[in-house]
Amino acid sequence: MARMMPPAIVILGAGALDTARRIQTLYADSQVHALQGRVEADVAYAELSPHLRDLYARGTPIVALCAAGIVIRCVAPLLSNKGAEPPVLAVAEDGSAVVPLLGGLAGVNVMAREIAAALAIPPAITTSGELRFGTCVLNPPDGYALADIGQGKRFVSDLLAGESTRVEGDAPWLDDAQLPRSPSARLAIRITPRAWNGRDDELVIHPRSVVAAVTPEAVASTPAQANTAATSTADKDAAAEIAARVRSSLEAHGLASLSLAALLGSSEHMAEPALAEAAALLNVPLRFTDCDAAIDESPASLLRAALRIPYETLHDDHVQGVALALSPLAVDPGTIGRARGRLTVIGLGPGSAELMVPAARKALDQATDILGYETYVKMAGPLRAGQRVHGTDNREEMQRARHAFELASAGRSVVMVSSGDPGVFAMAAAVLEALDASEDSAWAAVELSIVPGVSAAMATAAQAGAPLGHDFCMLSLSDNLKPWSIIEKRLRHAAQADLVMAFYNPISRARPWQLDKALDIVREYRAAHTQVVLGRDIGRPAATLRTVTLGELRSADVDMRTMLIVGSSTTRRFTRGAQWVYTPRWYE
Incomplete structure (x- = not known):
């Protein structure tokens, strides 16, 4: 199961608040969303249907304390891709029932069990595989990826029909599963970074245990296109070339693309748009490490500088500028080098949550650090417990802007808060002025964006x-x-x-x-x-x-x-x- 976003716990009235708060203690940084005017909670919303649809569209797990039918009717227009839906659960207001509705491949049954245990009731799980085996083998934990969902469904169907299986590879999360096991079974669950060969008697799960390092040999050098709404054609072409070389290298070594954990580059190329686009094409995080180009800026040297775990370096003479590190275990991307820092300047609008643009709310939700005049920072709430707030006096604009760049250049995700629109007598100009006056290359590498707001x-x-x-x-x-x-x-x-x-x-x-x-x-x-x-x-x-x-x-x-x-x-x-x-x- 991929690392889950904090769920939105949605209630309609005061009668559900106590149950919502009990559920909230299970999930760090989760918030209780309440219908405006009925009850005070963490987040106010005006109408249930558009609010649930907005949460669902953003991939936010939903725990709705209301009738299951209400939830189903609200999100029904958005149902299309079972593999991409977030967990959605209906919970009785008094905590007497927990019903997982959507997101079987995103961990909804795991959430149902967690919530039910906290409420001291059995969950209303109806998934056959979950009921029989006590786990969803099609929903591996963070750091692992299922090779083929279609084959996976056929595999589970065979198990439900009476077949047994053996487990090959490191799969500790299956130790307590009630799988029908046999060392001589025809079927096998294989945990391997190697590409699936299409056999229908295997359920293949790939540990994300490969890191791909790329250097300028693999990057078609293109200047950063500042302030463009979309990646340039040249950058997209360069990104496609990088992604193709990485995939070619993986294929040459018989590794699955789903085994890739991260793309690694030199910190000197942090602002290179093609690298960010390539990571997006490969669907992996982009990380950076410092490397002395005067001595050696080879892909292997990047791996040595960034990785602190045992690994095997894989080279391919036919693929220039790319090296692979293969670890025996899944790799946490957060332990590799550092991310590119981000600074987003947002406008809150005039003060009403309904008049804040969704992009500003998203930036606030994703931020590690929030800066601004103390009054405006309070207006931006509620904020997650783990977020750092740096409130200052309203007359300290330039100091605040410099502080934001210092935080972002260290790899943090920073939001600068303004009221109204940040570009109208507000912080966007101060941020740009600070950047214009600075000769710090680390500041220049920060991913800077400005989100408009509704001005006064x-x-x-x-x-x-x-x-x-x-x-x-x-x-x-x-x-x-x-x-x-x-x-x-x-x-x-x-x-x-x-x-x-x-x-x-x-x-x-x-x-x-x-x-x-x-x-x-x-x-x-x-x-x-x-x-x-x-x-x-x-x-x-x-x-x-x-x-x-x-x-x-x-x-x-x-x-x-x-x-x-x-x-x-x-x-x-x-x-x-x-x-x-x-x-x-x-x-x-």
Whole structure:
């Protein structure tokens, strides 16, 4: 069984919370998901069906404390590939029943037994092989892979029909299984890295015991394509060549591709896109090690530098730039060299979980370290118990950015948290500024990505209608990082151009007079009846929304948590059931 993600324990009401918390103690970093407004838990969701489908689509194990039929109907539209489905279980709210529904090849019955034992009840397992043998031989543990699921099903069918088997190779997880064994059995369960030869009397399980090291001889050198949404064609071609050479080397030595545990490269090539793409093609982790290229940067030297376990080095004169290390046991990729560090800059949106983009939530879930202004880090929660949180004061942007690169360059997966959109008066620019000023090659090798968020201006505009429906600009009235004279100049130009203006950082205790000064400038160019939208804490529980005219607006109506949108000469307000504000897409 592959290493399982922490499950999502999903409840509908308060009556299931006690049982959910008991189940939660079984799985480190698991969280209880509760229907918003009914009960407080770790994660709130708005609707059950889309939430379960989202979890299922992301491969998250699901423990749903509700009727099995509800769960089945929710995820039914996504059912297609039995080999790729995550574990899905239904558990009675009072803990009186545990029913594994999906994910037989992903360990659902193992989970069912664990949960049932904790609740002191028998699990409702219906899988024939599990009931007869006490284990699923088609679901090997982490570090092992089944050679062929089709052959595996036929093999188990033969066992259920009365055949016996023998076990060849290291398979300690089968020691306690109630398999019908015989040393002279026709059938055999073979644990081997060697490729399956297609015999129908064998169930072949491959230990992931091979590490493939590659050097520039196997890498078609291509420059890193910074900030591209997709891998370039040249990188994909180079990656395909690397993967082909690794597979060719495995085949030359009679090894199964499923026996590959990791792809290993030199730290000097950490930012090489082709290596990451090749690892993805081979479906293995990518690891790196330091190697003195001036002395020897051969594949064998990479293996010597990275591996601390007994292994046999396998070379193939026909495959340049690749060497294989074959270990007698399965290899944990986490013990090989180090991973490429990752730094993801995300925006939380305006504060509501529903307005956070899924990519930001995914980055938070996968992070080892989370940095940001303490208030924003708290908004990002709930977080897993094992994650490191580095909260700082809101005025320490550059120190925070440098700290993020230090953590990521050590191989950690780091998330930098901003509110709204990280690229709008937020941390994305600070992170890039820190990288631009650095000459540290380790920082340059970090996998940097920026995930957009819903900005305060966009969230406020959506609540009001469409005041940003035509040309607009965003201006910060804070003079902490730019002179007030520049702010005045930009205000005057924007007002003259008849742009809708969204004001960030409009006022604070340290800047009590500047908003009035800014409004005086705007009033030189805009009529008193110009529509103004005031959105305070939009996306948060205490949100308020008001629309006034420019003539009515007073600085006392605004604080630091207010988004101020000043309309253009064409911005309109009307009431049809509710009050709406919009700026037409045309000019008269």
